[in-house]
Amino acid sequence: MPDSLRQFKTEIFQALANPTRIAILDELREGELTVSDIVRRLEVEQSNLSQHLAVMRARQIVLARKSGSQVFYSVRDPLIFQILDLMRRYFQNQVSESIILLEESEHRSKIKGRRVASRRS
Amino acid sequence: MPDSLRQFKTEIFQALANPTRIAILDELREGELTVSDIVRRLEVEQSNLSQHLAVMRARQIVLARKSGSQVFYSVRDPLIFQILDLMRRYFQNQVSESIILLEESEHRSKIKGRRVASRRS
DNA sequence: TTAGCATATTAGTATTCGCTCATTTCCGTA
DNA sequence: TACGGAAATGAGCGAATACTAATATGCTAA
Numbered sequence: 066m067p068d069s070l071r072q073f074k075t076e077i078f079q080a081l082a083n084p085t086r087i088a089i090l091d092e093l094r095e096g097e098l099t100v101s102d103i104v105r106r107l108e109v110e111q112s113n114l115s116q117h118l119a120v121m122r123a124r125q126i127v128l129a130r131k132s133g134s135q136v137f138y139s140v141r142d143p144l145i146f147q148i149l150d151l152m153r154r155y156f157q158n159q160v161s162e163s164i165i166l167l168e169e170s171e172h173r174s175k176i177k178g179r180r181v182a183s184r185r186s
Numbered sequence: 187m188p189d190s191l192r193q194f195k196t197e198i199f200q201a202l203a204n205p206t207r208i209a210i211l212d213e214l215r216e217g218e219l220t221v222s223d224i225v226r227r228l229e230v231e232q233s234n235l236s237q238h239l240a241v242m243r244a245r246q247i248v249l250a251r252k253s254g255s256q257v258f259y260s261v262r263d264p265l266i267f268q269i270l271d272l273m274r275r276y277f278q279n280q281v282s283e284s285i286i287l288l289e290e291s292e293h294r295s296k297i298k299g300r301r302v303a304s305r306r307s
Numbered sequence: 308t309t310a311g312c313a314t315a316t317t318a319g320t321a322t323t324c325g326c327t328c329a330t331t332t333c334c335g336t337a
Numbered sequence: 338t339a340c341g342g343a344a345a346t347g348a349g350c351g352a353a354t355a356c357t358a359a360t361a362t363g364c365t366a367a
Contacts, residue, residue: 066212071205073280074273078203083325084192091187100344113326115345125280134334134343142283144276151272152195155265159194159246162263204355221314234356236315241354255313255364 080124085109086117087149089138090126094146097130097139201245206230207238208270210259211247215267218251218260 081087085107092098092106100118104111118138121127126145130137140146202208206228213219213227221239225232239259242248247266251258261267 066209068205070274070277071208071212073277074208074270075203075205077273077276078199082196082199082203084189084196085325087192087195088187091192101342110327111344112328112346116325119345131333131344136344142276142279144272144279148269148272148276149195151265151269152198153191155198155263155269156191156194158263158265206355222312231357232314233316233358237355240315257314 076124077126080120080126081148083117083120085113086121089114089117089121090140090145090149093127093138093140097137099135099137101135103138197245198247201242201247202269204238204241206234207242210235210238210242211261211266211270214248214259214261218258220256220258222256224259 081090088107089103092103098106100111100114103109104114107114118127118129122129125141128139128141130139202211209228210224213224219227221232221235224230225235228235239248239250243250246262249260249262251260
């Protein structure tokens with residue numbers, strides 16, 4: 066595994082490691098939007114949004130198309146959405162595993178409870 | 187898309203956004219390893235490695251199993267590797283797209299070169 | 308019980324990040 | 338040309354990160 070690949074992965078993960086940026090990408094799932102569209106939808110400060118977009122532009126995650134005084138943004142490669150979706154699956158796995166662990170420990174404490182009860186009688 | 191999911195994604199991406207941590211996960215693809223195994227393979231400072239492992243332990247990306255005076259680490263959910271692999275595909279996409287763009291621009295500059303040449307003649 | 312590995316934790320520091328506020332640049336139009 | 342809206346950029350600041358060096362904890366074996 067070459068070092069350049071790890072460096073690349075690091076930079077993309079880093080660009081994705083922010084809730085606002087993830088929200089931006091989610092908004093762009095259906096297609097391109099202008100900056101002010103996104104401002105309206107996310108209720109975030111314009112300059113803040115612009116900085117987040119700059120981060121993703123720098124990593125080429127997002128493309129900017131200028132039209133008049135507006136700029137339309139879109140994601141360059143929909144594979145990004147697959148990554149986000151995989152992360153959702155990962156989340157679901159963790160949640161269901163946690164539930165299983167929880168149920169198991171509840172089960173054990175019920176058994177323990179019965180043991181204590183019978184000991185008392 | 188609930189906020190908690192975005193928060194979760196952010197935290198995992200953040201944990202993955204470091205070349206040493208990606209290297210650690212790559213080492214763990216074949217199965218569990220002790221801390222000193224990883225130190226040897228990655229040639230990284232032991233305390234530094236321990237901190238990286240702590241980061242991934244905190245996010246439950248990695249599990250620690252204690253055996254005597256050693257600690258074996260393993261990845262909790264192999265879905266992590268799928269995410270890493272998707273990122274590799276993403277990298278390859280970008281690279282090949284860049285090559286295409288490069289070839290196109292070379293093509294154009296050859297045409298331009300011919301135009302200039304013909305203009306000069 | 309002590310010596311010596313294996314691992315974790317802490318302190319200190321330089322760097323990066325994310326935000327707000329202010330300003331700038333660029334474009335369309337009166 | 339001047340004005341107003343859209344977007345980008347820059348300064349400043351507190352919080353988080355990554356690293357090194359030093360120290361602590363915990364286990365094993367003499």
